[in-house]
Amino acid sequence: MVIERLIRSDSTRIFFTRIGDDRRVPYEVALLPGDGIGPAVVDAALPVFEAVADRHGFTLETTVFDWGSERYHSKGTMMPDDGLDQLEGYDAILLGAVGDPSVPDHVTLNGLLIPIRKGFEQYVCKRPATLFAGIESPIQNHTDDIDFVVYRENTEGEYSDIGGREHRGTDAELAVQSAVFTRTGTERIVRQAFEAATAREGKLTSVTKSNAQAHGMVFWDDIVNEVHEEFPEVEVERLLVDAASMDLIRRPEAFDVLVASNLFGDILTDIGAVVSGGMGLAPSGNINPTMEYPSMFEPVHGSAPDIVGQEIANPIATVRSGAMLFEHLGESSAAETLRTVVENHLADAAAPRTPDLGGAASTTDVTEALEERIE
Structure with a gap:
């Protein structure tokens, strides 16, 4: 199958569909890349998610929301007053990271994350910790x-x-x-x-x-x-x-x-x-079990301002958060594929690793290697 990509007129909405597909309604995922290394890990992980969607026969529609500390400096709030209304119709939310040294932590937390968690009744924060083979x-x-x-x-x-x-x-x-x-x-x-x-x-x-x-x-x-x-x-x-x-x-x-x-x-x-094994591997889900509202998935590591722009952030925590997202949406096979690909990648001593795991690879080196394993 061939995936077609259509960039809508607002340059933020990307639709993934399949020629000759089964006309399944696409999952709509809101992307909040946020601050620091957030945009880098989200951008790097998206092709991995696309590859999994292609392999398992479902489609994705994503919308990017540029909310975060930059917006706070320009408009005085981390997100607009109707932010929850804008997000409510999505099937899930993928968050990169929130936080910047120029904005007090209580402002960033109470201006974005906590309103989403409370407003959408995401009362379960699920965080698995697994030591994979190949990781010390x-x-x-x-x-x-x-x-x-x-x-x-x-x-x-x-x-x-x-x-x-x-x-x-x-x-x-x-x-x-x-x-x-x-x-x-x-x-x-x-x-x-x-x-x-x-x-x-x-x-x-x-x-x-x-x-x-x-x-x-x-x-x-x-x-x-x-x-x-x-x-x-x-x-x-x-x-x-x-x-x-x-x-x-x-x-x-x-x-x-x-x-x-x-x-x-x-x-x-x-x-x-x-x-x-480190913060770069840890996923997280802010989950509304009833699915009345969208759940939000994010890496645990935060915005890591000390390595912004260096292209060395570990994307695996974001990829594993994506696996949790797919599991929540009912795409268990896709979630298992992501988990297996990550496990095999980490167990392979020759696979590229970011500096936090003792390697010298870039963020995209890692996600490209994961994508190859999926394909």
């Missing part, structure tokens, strides 16, 4: 046995924008930041994690700080106990976040599924990325 973990004596996934609550908890500051500039200045845990929000992420544990190895680790936070975190523990009654076959381990952080380094092979609040999940997944 910085943790000694762990070569091929790290394979776990973190279910992070993604719409409330410590990232709730509730609080304020008073008496600014005086000795009496104070700041109050409140974490919010609702029964609905806590129960649904915990249930998702139990379901994942049932489908995997039957072990769930719940991470809290109940000894210091006797309201929100003890409430979380109570919900875990309640939901556990529905999944009696699942073994539940309860760890404080400091102990969990230590054990992710000391015994990462012992974990299967972890569930944690917004802040704790964010911290634990960075540890998971590092112990399994």
Whole structure:
């Protein structure tokens, strides 16, 4: 089959179709390349996704939205006021990265990522950590046995924008930041994690700080106990976040599924990325399980301003995020192809690698090699 490409008049909308195809409605994917290395990894990964779509008989339609820190400098906001309305009709969103040293982090986070996560009820942040053959973990004596996934609550908890500051500039200045845990929000992420544990190895680790936070975190523990009654076959381990952080380094092979609040999940997944080979390999999905709204998929690594423009960013985290995107859309075979291609690429000592993995290859060197494996 031959893929035709049509650049629409606005130069942002690209339609991929197939001569003689089965007239399947294309998946519409919104692209938010964002800041830093985001545009580079998204641009490099797109041909890989096209190759997978061609191989598995579905079509893609993508639209680029140039929202991010540059827009903030020119227009005062990270995205337009009707940004969610513009995104709502898409099947999924692929994000490159958000963040720039010239804009405070709380502005970039609250100006783009959090409104999308909350507005589209993307309450599951799913972040797998897998140590692939051919990749060395910085943790000694762990070569091929790290394979776990973190279910992070993604719409409330410590990232709730509730609080304020008073008496600014005086000795009496104070700041109050409140974490919010609702029964609905806590129960649904915990249930998702139990379901994942049932489908995997039957072990769930719940991470809290109940000894210091006797309201929100003890409430979380109570919900875990309640939901556990529905999944009696699942073994539940309860760890404080400091102990969990230590054990992710000391015994990462012992974990299967972890569930944690917004802040704790964010911290634990960075540890998971590092112990399994590095931030350049770590994918992430901000998922609305009901599919009422689009879900958003993104690499964990962030905008990496220190390497912008050098063409050395590792695109594999973005490619793996694409695999999660396809899985979410029901294209399981395509997702499996991407996962297998990445696994085989990393296991091949002769395959090109970016500097973060000890190589000297460029971003596009890697994606071109992945595309060749698909074809």
